[in-house]
Every structure is written in C-alpha cells, then in structure tokens.
Amino acid sequence: MSTTSLRILDQAERLFAEQGFNETSLRAITSAAEVNIASVNYHFGSKKNLIQAVFNRYLEDFYSGYNAQISVLALADTEVSQRQAIEAAIIAMLGTDLNVSRARRFMMLLRHAYAQQQGHLRRFIQDHYNEDYRRMIQHLAGQNLQEDSKLKFYWRLQFLMGAAMFSLAEFDTLDAIADAQYHARISTHELLDLFIPTALAILNPHSEE
Amino acid sequence: MSTTSLRILDQAERLFAEQGFNETSLRAITSAAEVNIASVNYHFGSKKNLIQAVFNRYLEDFYSGYNAQISVLALADTEVSQRQAIEAAIIAMLGTDLNVSRARRFMMLLRHAYAQQQGHLRRFIQDHYNEDYRRMIQHLAGQNLQEDSKLKFYWRLQFLMGAAMFSLAEFDTLDAIADAQYHARISTHELLDLFIPTALAILNPHSEE
C-alpha cells in the first residue's frame, strides 16, 4: 500500500472519528494528509469506499486479535466463558499495548456508523465480518442464553454496546455539561476494572428480577 | 405559535431524529411540512436556531415532568431515592401515556447531539437547563456518591446514558447485522422491566468489585 494511501487512510480515520463522515470533507482529509484531493478517488474510488477501508483496517485488527485469544482458550479445551469473551473483546479493542485512545477512536467510528445511516457500510461489514460477529455474540451470550431469554439478551447486548460506545467516545462531552468536579481523568486500568463488572452486570439477569 | 412554526417544528423534530442534523436539509423539512423554505428563517432565524427550538420543546416537557414528580415526592418529606429518580426520569421521557416512540425520538435526537459537535446546542442547553440537569444528577447519584467515588459515578453515568441512548435509538440497526432470531419486538412494559434493574446495576457498585 503506497504511502499516499496510508496517509489518506490515517487522516480519514482520525477526522471521521472526531467529526463524523458527512462532516469531514475529502478536502479536509487530503489537506491534513498533504496529498492532492484527486488521489482519494484514484486510490479508493470514492468517499464511501474510503469509509469502508477505514473500517476494514480496524475490523481486521479487532477480529484477528479476538479470534487469536479465543483460539488460545480453545486449545485448553475449555468452554469459552462469558467473562473471557468480554475480556478478549476489550483487549482486542485496546490492542496488546492496551492503548485506550485507539479503542476510543474505534468506538467513535462505530458510533458515527450507527448514528448516520451508512447503508453501504453496513452491507460491507455484513459481507465481510458477519461470521466473526455472530461467533463473538455466541460467546458473549454465555450460558445464560435460554430460548425464552433470547429477546432479553438482544436488548442487554444493546445496552452493553451503548454503554461501551458512548462512554468511551464521550470523554469530553459530558464534562462540559456536568459539574467540573467530575472532570478528573481515569486511568485505563481503573476504567477496565469499572467496566468489566458493569458489562457482566448488564449482560446477566440480576437478583431482583 | 403559528401553525407554520408548528408544522416546521414537528417535521424538523422527526427528520432530525431519523437522519441527523447535517443530513436533514431545510428543503426536506419545509417540503414535508408543506411550507415555503424561506419561512424557516422567517420564524426561527436559522437552522441552528431551529435545532435549538426542537430541543427546547423536548427539554421543557422532560424537566417539567421530572420536576413535577420530584415535587410530589418532596411533599411526602422523604429523601428522593435513586430508584425513584430513575423511574421519574424514565416516566418524564415517556410522557404520562408511556409513549415509547416519543422517548425513542428524544434519545435519537440526544444521540445526534452528542455525536455531531453542535457547539451552539450545547451552549443553549447549558444556558437554559443546567440547573435542572445538575439537580437530576444529584438524585441519580443517590446515597452512594462518596467523595472518592465521584469519578466512578461520573463514568457509571456515562455507561447509563450510553445504554439508554443507544438501545432505544437502535430498534432496527442491530437487527440488520445480528441474527434474525433476535428480531422479535419487545413491549414497552417488558423493556422497562428490563431496563430499570439494569440502570440500577450500572449506577451502583457490584458485589464483585
């Protein structure tokens, strides 16, 4: 992949995450990447294809990281537990160096993808990653997925996706609205310690139900 | 308020929620509302002001509903519990007739407001509803908000907002990706029964922490 393509991809990823797809012009991307605007269509064909390429790079990394961890667990010949699946997904998102800003950018991209209707993107992801996705969902469902709770699990999954996407993507937004006393930063480790039990709590029925 | 203003407001609310702000042109709004395009600037001044007006109508209803319920509780001279605050917020969102599609539209608007950077909107909301917002946050914090857990509570609140926004806003999106077996619909009552315990679980520390 030529350096021009990479420069475009990097800046597109950054700007798309920060501002959204429709809000980011090709001129802004090529200007930041210091390349000619026509090179986007030369290397990627169109803006839609560029969006897909950005997601493809992330999803490739994510699922290969997730699947690698699952494979290791499978070698031990034990069933993949729900907690293991959650941790594997989080680690795959953070990368091996637990880079939270990387995961954050991924979440921001996902949020934009869900908020803005990008039909082409949905089709692309479905065509290329549906199998990986369904397998991960099965792991996340864990043992608690009985026939009659499939619907509930679907909604719990929505809650979890929303919590993950919104919280990571919104480092700054709520700060501006909420009281400044909440403004302090949290470490990656603390955040994970907070999020993993919460994720488990969201996915599983609670005692009071 | 003239019928033209109302027609514009109604259609703007619907289209903004469905598509986002930048994705909805004034021509689409005025066409759906069957009014002349210039009437937007005549009645509202600008597109930004129209966006603010849409939010203002929602927030007015929401906080007056929420505050009314809290006032009733305050008359009984008891401390407002966290669960009461959550239920009051949910009911205020749904309206007295528990109209879930109304709440859903509100969540979709909020999601777009967070995803797309609408600085003017944030300023507007902060100028007009900051007091209401902070009061509600205090209620939601409940008894568990010790000095050293303020940071954690801030993040729990993020989780909760994300879960609420994303799940309600995404009736259809995940369906298209996930297995069709999860496609069945859930009733408002079932959803509330599922969400309220989840919300409590998100906001409060769990045993395993």
Next chain:
DNA sequence: TAATAATTCAAACGTATGTTTGAATTATTA
C-alpha cells in the same frame, strides 16, 4: 536509454446547501 505504466496535480464540473431578497399575499388594526 527509451518506452510504458503509475501517480500526481491544478482546474473545472454539476449539484446541493443555508440564506437572502423583494414583491405578492394575507391578516390585523384604526
């Protein structure tokens, strides 16, 4: 080195957007 392919570039194209204009129409007031 000469010929060919790949890539970059400045410029333009067509289209869609928010906004403004000034006349035409309707509603209100005196």
Next chain:
DNA sequence: TAATAATTCAAACATACGTTTGAATTATTA
C-alpha cells in the same frame, strides 16, 4: 373600509461538496 403589519412566495445568491478531466510528472519495465 383604508392603512398597516405580518406572512408567504418564487427566485436568486454565495459557498461547499464529491467527482472528473487531461496534462504533467514520476516510477517501472524492456
């Protein structure tokens, strides 16, 4: 009813966008 204000309307404005073009430049191949 006449005068005045409020509102609607078709048309145009300036601007920004994604995309395309064809020549210029660079890299690769024979």
